[in-house]
Amino acid sequence: MTKNQKTKKPVILITNDDSYSASGLRKLIKLMRPLGHLVVVASDQVMSGMGHAITIKTPLRMRKVADEPDYEEYVCNGTPVDCVKLGTQVVLKSKPDLLVSGINHGSNASINVIYSGTMAAVLEACIDGIPAIGYSLLDYSLNANFDHVNDFVVKIAKKVLLESLPAGVCLNVNIPAISDEMPKGIKICRQSHARWVEEFDSRLDPRGGDYHWLTGRFENDDIAEDTDQNALDDNYVSVVPVQFDMTAYQAMKTIENWNL
């Protein structure tokens, strides 16, 4: 534990992928404030869909924008993964007690985990041995309503600060969009095997050149009860333990039998 030397509070690193100005980040900061000494490092641009991208072709810039008791905030030009690297290596020069990322505007359940900048930041911290949680709300709107998330977000963060997490494991938390009823509770789930079915919106520019907008439709054929998508559909908060070891152990025997 690298608790703040003066206040002895746990050090919590915070980032997201919707940029420093996103209301989801502001909400997360507000909820984490009573729990520790906060260091926020967020991008000056929207980094949605950046996956686990890192910046290697251009240099990174970072500036401090807030310095209050137990609260520091930095804005940079990096991806969510860069934010974690800058936060730990340049700002803190040590490991925080917890990294939280989000609250993302939009789902990171199911296959979205693999495209998500929010979860890439969480995985990056996890690789570095830092307990880490990604929070996402199932509402893509910039003006998404986060009024119902407080208890769930804080409860899970407190638990991880208390219990830590198994080595190589981080958490992907998704919260249903606000509705007439509060979420029924929290369910521990596996990642649903769904996918995006792409449909490019292809157009002609004024000079007659064609260009393509990536769009798509979420398709979930995985109807088992133990998935995150199913929990969310049933108005539960889903928690998936996620790992960065992507080995398909169950397939090793098959490939070995090929005698390559």
Next chain:
Amino acid sequence: MTKNQKTKKPVILITNDDSYSASGLRKLIKLMRPLGHLVVVASDQVMSGMGHAITIKTPLRMRKVADEPDYEEYVCNGTPVDCVKLGTQVVLKSKPDLLVSGINHGSNASINVIYSGTMAAVLEACIDGIPAIGYSLLDYSLNANFDHVNDFVVKIAKKVLLESLPAGVCLNVNIPAISDEMPKGIKICRQSHARWVEEFDSRLDPRGGDYHWLTGRFENDDIAEDTDQNALDDNYVSVVPVQFDMTAYQAMKTIENWNL
């Protein structure tokens, strides 16, 4: 199977993350040419370290640069994942029989799989149900020598065309850099639990502003014999079956016992 209607050859989609001009891509094209009808979609820019990034803020452009018997080549402004989407949705409008990505200039063994544009393209195809293989050479040089890779690359591609792959599983193939001895053979491995230890190179620009170059050192504390890193160190070609289901199943009980 969506074999080319005229030639009845398997359709092979090819991409990479080092741009269309990389010699690793040219090598892969040359090796795949006898195996099928090739459709190449590659980026006009180097996309190393792009992870599973997709382009959603700007439109995608693509142009055909070659059209020969059983060979089409397209260049676009997208990431490796975009290249797969464009190849399947806009060019082929159907699933190819195989996707191959690479040959990457540099290792994608161990934790590199998660930062890799080469492997992101492979995972994207895998999510879409397409048998997919990523090839990487342990030599970052633009002028890397690929003379020793032929038999390994072709053997694995032929086997996957023949046997396909288990659902939700793709292959991460890494090949040692050329040396006095040929690689000893092929080993089926798990992903080594190594990581990049970051060291930012922080500098001052001519106006006195500070900026940071991301750099780093690869650190492998995972000394078990069954890892890809160990196989490569021992001059074997490593093959790791990789999956996009990132659920840490072994940790579910622990988190369930928290009674959140």
